[in-house]
């Protein structure tokens with residue numbers, strides 16, 4: 059089918075919920091995708107922050123092919139070697155305090171379950187989240203989302219959600235009390251325009267949580283799985299080595315196979331009993347194989363080291379471009395802040411066959427490239443920007 063035929067069919071039969079780029083992806087390899095018309099695009103958006111290992115990483119492809127031949131799925135009612143190994147690997151790379159994993163299918167589902175666990179643990183209801191944070195589109199997660207208009211789309215909202223100011227520890231102190239079950243945040247607010255907070259902010263949050271026995275949840279759907287150069291934001295120097303009680307992951311975790319997870323510490327784990335949580339598809343064999351291969355590929359190819367180098371390289375190369383005000387973020391979660399709206403730049407880059415992302419901040423262009431992106435590929439962006 060040519061592009062126009064594909065576009066027509068999708069528009070006819072799919073709800074028009076996204077403003078789409080006018081290309082149809084056919085194949086992908088590394089940081090590149092090829093369209094239905096055979097054109098090649100550099101993917102600096104990583105398939106929406108998902109394709110951390112790059113498109114069609116050989117290790118991931120081989121693991122999935124192998125798993126498909128064995129068994130696609132069985133639920134948590136039985137044991138599975140590949141699921142056991144995926145959970146073991148996640149706990150091994152997680153901050154020290156993390157002891158167990160709960161598999162689900164998406165970021166929003168991971169956040170729903172994280173908040174539920176916090177309420178179960180504390181027997182309290184109130185959840186503190188932040189201005190500019192995005193946590194998903196299901197009922198509790200959208201009620202915890204104070205970015206733009208999203209919360210209104212989820213009306214009627216789940217009660218007991220309150221909003222503090224991101225980066226402002228005083229605003230948290232005013233809301234935190236013995237009624238509060240959890241404080242949940244994106245440690246770098248991606249959709250808001252790659253907004254960061256100082257490491258002291260995270261130390262302050264940990265202190266408040268400890269004082270009031272509140273559960274600290276890091277929504278690492280975007281920052282996790284090596285994206286910042288650390289396996290997780292939690293426990294890293296970016297967080298002043300503070301460890302969250304629950305870390306939620308999705309996006310990059312399965313290289314594109316839908317999967318989410320809640321990683322929890324011993325204190326949370328001991329309060330969760332049989333039948334407290336559940337999901338049919340969570341921890342299915344195909345997803346578990348994808349998780350294991352993704353983590354192994356990132357490790358084997360030293361992608362975390364690579365993405366830290368890439369960040370530094372990009373910082374240097376952007377210096378010569380007058381219109382660039384700053385580079386926000388860390389590793390492969392980056393926002394190029396321009397002096398004015400980047401809408402036209404986003405479109406012009408696409409015309410030059412480079413895919414980037416926008417954000418809620420009109421001046422911030424988001425880059426969420428595969429963690430295996432190379433310097434000469436970054437050069438193509440610099441040339442096009444110039």
Ligand SMILES: Cc1ncc(COP(=O)(O)O)c(C=O)c1O
Pocket residue numbers: 164165166167169192193194195244248249277278279280308309
């Ligand atoms: C930080 C964050 N949390 C949660 C979600 C929701 O994830 P999903 O779309 O997989 O439900 C997203 C999605 O963009 C996200 O960026």
